[in-house]
Amino acid sequence: MEDEIQILRAAFPSRRIELSLVEPGEAMVDASRLREAVANLVSNAAQHGSGETVDVAVRGAEGQLVVEVSNDGHLSEHELSNLFEPFKATRRDFHGQQANLGLGLFICRQIVDAHGGKISIASNSGRVRVSMQFPNQ
Numbered sequence: 462m463e464d465e466i467q468i469l470r471a472a473f474p475s476r477r478i479e480l481s482l483v484e485p486g487e488a489m490v491d492a493s494r495l496r497e498a499v500a501n502l503v504s505n506a507a508q509h510g511s512g513e514t515v516d517v518a519v520r521g522a523e524g525q526l527v528v529e530v531s532n533d534g535h536l537s538e539h540e541l542s543n544l545f546e547p548f549k550a551t552r553r554d555f556h557g558q559q560a561n562l563g564l565g566l567f568i569c570r571q572i573v574d575a576h577g578g579k580i581s582i583a584s585n586s587g588r589v590r591v592s593m594q595f596p597n598q
Contacts, residue, residue, distance in 0.1 A: 462519060465496045466503075473507040477514045486521025488595035490576055495595075498572045499528060501565035502591050506532035510589065525578070526595045536584040544582055545570045569593065 466480045499517065506515040512533025519528050536544070547567040566582075569591075573580040578595040 462496070462499065462517075465499055466517060469500060469503045469507070472504070473515075475513075476507040476510075478503060478507070479514060479516050481516065481518045483518055483520035484522070486519065486526040486597070488526035488576070488578075488597045490526065490595050491572075494572045494575070495528070498569045498593060499530070501569050502530040502593075505565055506530055506534075506589070506591075510534045521597075522594075524597045526597065528593045528595075529590055531588050531590040533587055534584070534589045535587060536582075536589055541582060541584060545580070566591075 462482075463480060466478055470476075470478050503515055503517060510532030514532070516531045517528070518531075519526070521527070544566050547564050570580050573593050573595070576595050577598065578593060580591065580593050582589070582591045584590075
């Protein structure tokens with residue numbers, strides 16, 4: 462995970478990407494697909510978030526591995542309802558340009574579903590947080 466974060470830091474030098482390994486967690490996960498999902502989430506947060514920092518937290522919780530990516534920003538209820546649909550989720554990025562968010566999040570959902578996990582997104586208090594939960598099977 463740390464190697465992937467280093468690559469993302471190089472790809473987004475104007476963003477501070479923080480990795481927090483809170484508590485050990487284990488899951489039967491295809492490591493390359495997990496890296497792909499994290500890269501998609503961090504890329505979205507870096508491109509479309511309004512703040513300088515993207516936070517990535519990895520922890521074990523109740524028999525599962527939880528990976529959360531959060532950033533400053535806000536998504537409306539309408540935007541939240543379409544985010545995991547391919548090519549349907551569009552919004553303005555922090556520069557005011559039209560941006561498509563759907564394909565990367567769709568891929569993340571497919572990866573999580575293939576592992577029997579859950580993915581969710583929330584936007585409140587000026588933060589957007591995507592959480593992926595992978596069961597320890």
